Amino acid sequence: MSYWISTILLILGIYIAISVALYYLQDYMLFKPEKLPKDFQFDYENQKTQEYNLETRDGATINGLRFFPKGESKGVVLYLKGNSKSIKGWGKFAVDFTRHGYNVLMVDYRGFGKSTGKRSQKAIKRDLQLVYNKIKEQTTEDRIILYGRSLGSGFATKLASMNHPKLLILDAPYYSLTKVTARYAPFMPLSLLIKYPLPTYKWLKYVQCPIHIIHGTHDKLIPYKTSVKLSQIKPKLTKLHTVIGGGHKNLNNFESYHNMLDDILNREPKTIDLETTSINVNHSSKKTKEKA
Template sequence: MPYWLSTLLLILAIYMAISIVLYYLQDYMLFKPEKLPSDYQFNYENQDIKEYNLKTRDGAVINGLRFFPKGESRGVVLYLKGNSKSIKGWGKFAVDFTRHGYNVLMVDYRGFGKSTGKRSQKAIKRDLQLVYNKLKELTTEDRIILYGRSLGSGFATKLASMNNPKMLILDAPYYSLTKVTARYAPFMPLSLLLKYPLPTYKWLKYVECPIHIIHGTHDKLIPYKSSVKLAQINGERTKMHTVIGGGHKNLNNFEAYHKMLDDILNNEPKPIDLETTSINVKHSSKKSKKQA
């Protein structure tokens, strides 16, 4: 066998081996779950909570927490978290919404916290739709806000595309998970290998509620430009909120982020009489001629 052919076959064998490893180990590389014992007691200072366990049709259990606001409720925020830890730690972010009068419901994906069941993109989407359906039994859709953080942004977008919530808020969203992972393995056929492609850009075009995208300019994991691209897909319904200097995990440490949430949650959009604006004014493309 010629040397060049044996070298080529060796390279192909290595490539195939890496592809197989990526396919079967991607769950371990993508997800960083924290598992909790079934008798774990959640506790948050100055937070009124209630724990829920929802059984799915395939026998899995989805564990969640509801955080109550002080006083009368304005609605509920379904908060879909990132890919690490459990709602044990993510619960501290509920205060950013309860302080505005909203209930907050956080759930753990399969294999996170107390939630059980075999994880897959299809199963998680089905679980979250079940959770959403339960919310609709408690309140009307015009009082439901979907908030998706990082990994949760894709699932939140899918839910919004299939339902009619009050609004969709995406925090550090990705164009697709395939695009994110391709930055770390540019020569691998991830479009074929990835079990969780999560094409946010495909689902976003079908969302009919107001869309708010929040992203930090210094995000090293999911680049800011991914949100800029997403904002153009459903432009008439989308508003972009930029946290200057914000990274992927620290937006809550910026005053600007909380001002943005205040604006999103409390300021109702006002209709504009476009006839009173300059919308139809055209800039001349020709240089004006000097008069003699």
């Protein structure tokens, strides 16, 4: 009996030790920041940029870049990036929006690039709302587009749920970060341990603007079926764009992705008069014959 008790206690001890490690080390596992020196100079070929810094109420600094279109601006895209590196590398994707006439704002989360401050889900949400408020000081909300990529999709959804942007675009979004991590640690109590649950599916319920979801069918990190589930939350406002063969990090290498962005950014949605369609027509026209 003592042998089994000792074994159970050992297993329980290991389980608790792993749980504690997951709780305290998750920042290192979830975030892959690239830090930049304060004097680093951003430089992008054929892109006009302006660097800015925002001071938060708790003394942190949020560093960002603004990319300008060549002609008259149609509005602003607030681009919320993924969990790796800094805006130094992510900046090269701004051209996908400036070429359509939009200003692009990118920011580094706390601990990324030149941004400082203690990182937490609450702090990042507060920082991004501050950025959004600064954009509203310069333009109206009907000219603001939120674009969330991977990790940024949850934060973009939260912002959209609390404000009234023109559009919300989610690129390879997750249902919740708890669900993503559960794939790699299915036996751990992640709902209690994870400090960044980022429940995109909950926040999406409160979004009132048009929602566009872009996802690749070969995404191994966040499965395509995730976006299918998200698209069913607000079906009347949501359009799902499928990149056949697209993975998690290479959607920009597909022509179809750029065609999708063109449709989203440049074509106003049309209202369809459903009374003039076949929406109420049943596919089967078989009639039951009455017996004489």
